[in-house]
Amino acid sequence: MAWLGGLVTQLLHVALMLFAAPLLVGVLRWLKARLMGRRGPHPMQPWRDLLKLLRKRPVLAESASIVSRVAPYLALGATLLAAGLVPSFAFGMALAPVADLLLIGGLLALSRVALALNGHDAGTPFGGLGAGREMTFAVFAEPALLVCVMVFAVLIGTTNLNAIGHGLSDGQIGVRVSLLFAAVALVAVALAENARVPVDNPATHLELTMVHEAMLLEASGRHLALWELQAALKMLVWLGLLATLFLPFGVAAPGSGPFSWAVGLLAWFLKIGLLALALAVFESAIAKMRVFRVPEFLGGALMLALLAAALIFVSTGLA
């Protein structure tokens, strides 16, 4: 009956992800507004926007090719699959055997490629500019992610996310400097990947500074809804990844019953809520950096990840 439990948790998990992703964006906006002394829109507002946009027909530019039609589905599909792989309230879901960190990184990279192609497709200068910037940031962000994966692979002996979360939560490993460095590097990468404040401002439409929004300027109607859902899901994937890797507490073990699932669900809401609050405070406290400084910021993240890898080789006695 283990496969049945795995299937049920997997389906529940995907439904939870789809429901919670726009809600997370709404909660983040609301928290930021409250922190800045504004009242802020209702947390369900992104959901309402999504439902409204989904009913609308997309208007495509005359110069748009098939890429503009296919890219939103490709990106959303890849991100949804990645979201299905990152555990939320239970380990050992049906897709757990393939929940590999490298696969998740690859799926996110695939959705990024679709997004950049979409930016280029209509041939407007802003789209191309945004796509170029996104790819420049990826040059640093993706190696940093891969090196962090290597740290976990050396420490736990696998790149499977379930095994890593399980290995870290039973307390055998202890606190490691490498984990601290990898955490800082991954947080920096997550900020860049989700176009959050020091790298990009999610609330602006100022042409000179935007990255993520610039690639979506030509999207409308249903396609825009898909892109917004994709961005929200990516955000949730990254927060879930950080929660699984660095706060793997309270997650239900494989093959456990509905009661542990409920406990895991509560823990998951707590963890994601804490991360969202930390993100909102961080974003309210600091200013966006110049675009030319972002490669330095992400290069610093890459350095920290390399450092974590170097130290993990020393402390495990491999060097």
Added chain:
Amino acid sequence: MGFGDLSYDVAHLLGGAMLLISFVLLYQRRIFALVNALALQGGFLALAALWQAYVQAAPQLYVTAAIALIAKGILIPIYLRRMVTQLPPARRAEPASGIGASMIAGFLLVGLSILVVLPATSGARALAREDLAIALSIVLLGLLMMVTRRSALAQIAGLMTLENGLVLGAVGVAGMPLVVELSTAGLVLVIAVIAGIFARVLHERFESLDTSVLDPHRGEGS
């Protein structure tokens, strides 16, 4: 592997946090943030000394912790902060050039310190070796900061973080005499004051804290 030893884990994490702050110091160009990071590093150093005092049951290390907290966590940052507030706002940041190169150099220095420490301590436990490597890295990063920065205040900050690394390495090994610690702490306070006076004179004479303005006055002829 069995690394469940709490006393090493905590010491290790505090050392790691200090190394992380060293990289922040290397990366940060605004002098105010630099001073804040330096104060934070002093605080972590005090915590590390406190933890070692508790673990090794060595009362003199409590004195070390108190000195670290009062001198490096509070007094020197306040002193530097007062100097920064006398500067015009445009001078409170350095031009952000060469950050990438200095980060890479910092990374290589950490690698170097690992390579140096490992053969020298082949008998010791893995985590103790890593702690020594971290302390040596902090020292080297402080040196790197003094070499690469042009602002006199940033160079003072580099000197302070160098000394933080020294003390971190010293408290990690059991049995450092209190006399050594007291004299080092006194030395650093004196150096900080002298460096501050030097920076102030530099500012008065040249209206700048950039030490490169001194280069034409080295008397080497031209």
